[in-house]
Amino acid sequence: MLLHSMWERTANKRPSYPRLTGDHHCDIVVIGAGFTGLSTAYHLQQHHMNTIVLEHDRVGSGASGRNGGEVLTGYLGNMEDYVETKGLPVAQEMWQLSLDAIDLIEHIITKNNIHCDFTRSGHFHAAYKKSHLNEMKKNQAFMARHFDYHPIKIVEKKDLPTELNTPFYHGGAIDEKSAHFHPLNYTLGLAEAVTKLRGNIFEESSALKIKWKSTNKVIVSTSNGRVIAKKVVMATNAYAGDIHKRIKKSIVPVESIMISTEPLTEKMMTDIIKKDRAVFDSKHLLYYFRRTADHRLAFGGSGRASSKRDLKRIYQNLHKGMLKVFPQLHEAKIEYRWGGKVGFTKTFLPYVGQLKDGTYFAFGYGGHGAAMATMLGKVIADAIFTETDINNPLKIKKLKPIAFHSQHAKGVGIMKLYKQFQDFIS
Ligand SMILES: Cc1cc2nc3c(=O)[nH]c(=O)nc-3n(C[C@H](O)[C@H](O)[C@H](O)COP(=O)(O)OP(=O)(O)OC[C@H]3O[C@@H](n4cnc5c(N)ncnc54)[C@H](O)[C@@H]3O)c2cc1C
Numbered sequence: 001m002l003l004h005s006m007w008e009r010t011a012n013k014r015p016s017y018p019r020l021t022g023d024h025h026c027d028i029v030v031i032g033a034g035f036t037g038l039s040t041a042y043h044l045q046q047h048h049m050n051t052i053v054l055e056h057d058r059v060g061s062g063a064s065g066r067n068g069g070e071v072l073t074g075y076l077g078n079m080e081d082y083v084e085t086k087g088l089p090v091a092q093e094m095w096q097l098s099l100d101a102i103d104l105i106e107h108i109i110t111k112n113n114i115h116c117d118f119t120r121s122g123h124f125h126a127a128y129k130k131s132h133l134n135e136m137k138k139n140q141a142f143m144a145r146h147f148d149y150h151p152i153k154i155v156e157k158k159d160l161p162t163e164l165n166t167p168f169y170h171g172g173a174i175d176e177k178s179a180h181f182h183p184l185n186y187t188l189g190l191a192e193a194v195t196k197l198r199g200n201i202f203e204e205s206s207a208l209k210i211k212w213k214s215t216n217k218v219i220v221s222t223s224n225g226r227v228i229a230k231k232v233v234m235a236t237n238a239y240a241g242d243i244h245k246r247i248k249k250s251i252v253p254v255e256s257i258m259i260s261t262e263p264l265t266e267k268m269m270t271d272i273i274k275k276d277r278a279v280f281d282s283k284h285l286l287y288y289f290r291r292t293a294d295h296r297l298a299f300g301g302s303g304r305a306s307s308k309r310d311l312k313r314i315y316q317n318l319h320k321g322m323l324k325v326f327p328q329l330h331e332a333k334i335e336y337r338w339g340g341k342v343g344f345t346k347t348f349l350p351y352v353g354q355l356k357d358g359t360y361f362a363f364g365y366g367g368h369g370a371a372m373a374t375m376l377g378k379v380i381a382d383a384i385f386t387e388t389d390i391n392n393p394l395k396i397k398k399l400k401p402i403a404f405h406s407q408h409a410k411g412v413g414i415m416k417l418y419k420q421f422q423d424f425i426s
Pocket residue numbers: 031032033034035036037054055056057058059060061062063064065066067068069070071072205206207208235236237238239240241243256257258288300339340341342343362363365366367368369370371373
């Protein structure tokens with residue numbers, strides 16, 4: 001089975017960036033050219049700090065160029081849970097950060113004229129069970145009361161046709177502040193903005209070794225060259241290899257897969273998703289989907305294959321899921337299938353910080369990195385520029401490796417079975 005990302009095939013023309021050869025000097029070396037790394041470089045260059053970005057493959061080849069492009073408010077889970085664990089003031093700061101993240105992306109897109117179909121039409125959180133709709137109602141009231149946040153609107157089951165043409169859900173909740181975009185085109189646009197500000201990007205230039213010489217001198221080696229810099233930023237998220245073991249062991253990569261239909265008529269697409277919102281549901285093994293600018297349905301879910309036969313099966317299952325939600329699409333051809341890795345932390349919240357050895361990092365966005373990664377890249381850049389400690393509600397002081405990290409693949413498999421079971425019984 002051939003896997004091709006629809007975003008790659010429908011992307012704007014992309015330039016090729018060179019491979020790193022020889023010695024290069026700069027202020028900051030950033031490892032990873034996704035949302036996090038490119039946003040760090042973009043904001044550093046705005047502060048006139050000379051940056052080099054090293055990318056193992058091509059710009060956006062990690063999760064940033066392959067995701068659902070749903071630019072969402074908030075985090076995994078309800079804010080009520082974070083009020084309990086972190087207290088109301090910190091939870092309020094976290095919430096505001098998630099709103100600011102979407103504003104920041106909108107600002108970057110407008111300022112740099114990035115053609116990525118950014119559409120701020122909100123999201124729809126579809127209720128898989130009646131009980132889930134009741135929880136959404138409680139959440140709406142909680143957010144209004146404690147966060148003075150009012151853009152959440154409840155849609156009862158009888159009104160579902162105003163949002164989605166499907167019998168599959170029991171209503172849901174709208175949040176008008178969310179958005180969606182073509183994720184790869186945004187990534188490519190951000191890369192172009194970095195180079196316009198005189199930052200340098202090197203593709204097919206995997207960082208193989210980081211060696212600190214002093215608190216203000218670090219050497220990052222690739223197979224054909226070296227970058228000699230004052231600071232290093234790790235922006236490798238779920239694709240973190242062995243280059244920084246502590247970071248690798250603090251993140252659990254989980255596969256997510258997507259399919260996309262052929263372009264359908266505008267009428268058909270408007271009929272199934274009425275208001276062009278980014279949609280995700282409340283299943284434990286969730287589905288997420290949306291219209292694209294060229295009138296396809298992009299549909300995602302979870303799936304991890306351990307063999308070729310498995311690979312076929314997981315995409316067939318996702319297609320079956322899509323047809324359960326929208327049976328009217330039974331004749332629509334599936335043109336693309338692809339997947340990528342989503343990074344989770346132990347707390348299910350993103351982490352940003354600086355290690356004792358001086359390395360900066362941000363990762364572990366779960367399914368919310370399309371918004372938050374750009375913001376945390378800026379947070380790192382600002383801290384470096386102002387030479388101050390990171391001051392942010394998501395800051396983590398010490399990275400503690402996840403126990404039994406090497407067993408995570410098995411663990412994720414077991415967790416998925418458990419979640420399937422929860423979907424069945426809850
Ligand atoms: C299928 C899928 C769907 C998703 N849907 C959504 C969604 O709709 N909304 C949402 O908010 N989030 C979604 N996500 C999550 C989101 O894409 C990520 O949170 C986000 O892209 C993380 O950005 P990043 O820059 O931190 O990491 P990445 O984009 O993964 O970038 C890391 C980069 O580091 C590079 N790298 C790794 N090691 C090295 C090395 N040694 N040297 C050089 N480079 C290296 C990798 O090649 C990669 O390009 C989805 C993810 C997937 C996979």
